[in-house]
Amino acid sequence: MKHNSGQSRMLVAVDCVIFGFDGQDLKLLLIKQNNGPQKNKWGLMSGWLQPGEDFGEAASRMLYELTGLEDAYLEQVSAFAAEPRQPKENTVAVAYLSLLNINASQLQLNDQYQAQWISLQDLPGLIAGQVRMVEAALERLRYKAAIHPLLFELLPAKFTIPQLQILYEAIYDSIFDKRNFSRKILSTNLLVKQKDKEKLSSKRGAFYYKLNKRRYSATFNAFLHFVADPGDLK
Template sequence: MKYSNQTRILVAVDSIVFGFDGSEYKLLLIQRGFAPEKEKWSLMGGFLQPEESLDEAAKRILKQLTGLQDIYLEELKSFSRPNRDPIERVIAVTYVALIDIKKYQQQINDDFHARWFPMKELPQLIFDHQEMVEIALNKLRYKAAFHPILFELLPDKFTLPQLQNMYEGLYNTKFDKRNFTRKVLSTNLLNKENDKDKLNSKKGAFYYSLDEKQYKDTLLSIQNFIPLTEING
């Protein structure tokens, strides 16, 4: 049985995959394999299947196109302009993924020519994908001010300078080192390790690791990780 006199509409799932390589933010894109816009650069996308939920489709598509799995993935927003796809009426539901580029570099599948692009050097994207990226970036900036989700972008061990560099890169600004360190350590999210990173300075910076239990608890709470003036900056 079906609802009568109703038009069937396709649902696409597109994932905006942000990565951090230790110095800058990048976006993972693929070359579209079919018309229209064949071989143009696109977000990780595919169509929802009848037996799937949106979350299941997002995970399946991301794994098929890139080989990536078990990563941070969160629903963002739907895009439903009638003419957004020139072929058929397609509603797109977007997801945001956050990964440590170095950690997953070997896992990426090359079959679909997935490639990392620096955020400041993005190619022209198909349809309304550029709008999707801009909305996702603004949402990430806002959410990262109150929740420690950016830690998904870091390796298992990292230094406080690396952490500060990651936050500064997202907001395109500079933070006072002393205030930033005090605020981050006050969250009790980090465990101090015994070894140091001595590649970037003679004195070296202690490594830290994430307290997984504290992290999961803190994701559900609200804290001010950065100055509120930077959210709308």
């Protein structure tokens, strides 16, 4: 290929849109910028693609640096023409969606990033271009959650059906009928009923369930249609 001396250089960044759920609200893990033109602004965990890395490896590396977690759920969302992050340099950013259990004992946020979980309802102004990434990642999450059981990645090992419903309602910003939701979820045979109950939310209490991990792995790519008409959510 003939070298074009007038060709501009393109820097490649990888940005991680990290979602978590605290039992009531869907949250985004943001870090405070310590230097540069975006100093003191909130933004996504991001970094440069290193020599020899592919995009997924870069996203996994950054997620581990921030949280100490390995093998967390990661999915590429899209590439974006980003605002220049270095003077006079064009930048393209590849966004990744990640789902974390906020209360996982293995989750250890790296203090140097000043990271905080912030509700989607209370997001501060993000650094240039990253609002589009969050919107695209949320749209992808809604679509995928309609046909795959991936939202269990956000839950603790033991949970109730009402807690699961709150999560789905937070994702879709909608209210679901309790009976229909319970019937639909139980019909998947993904849940294993436990003997104990969660009794803080009501006098009767709600039975805890655990995920049948073997069936979860076997049916993850099956079209379970948890939510009607997922095509409308694309």
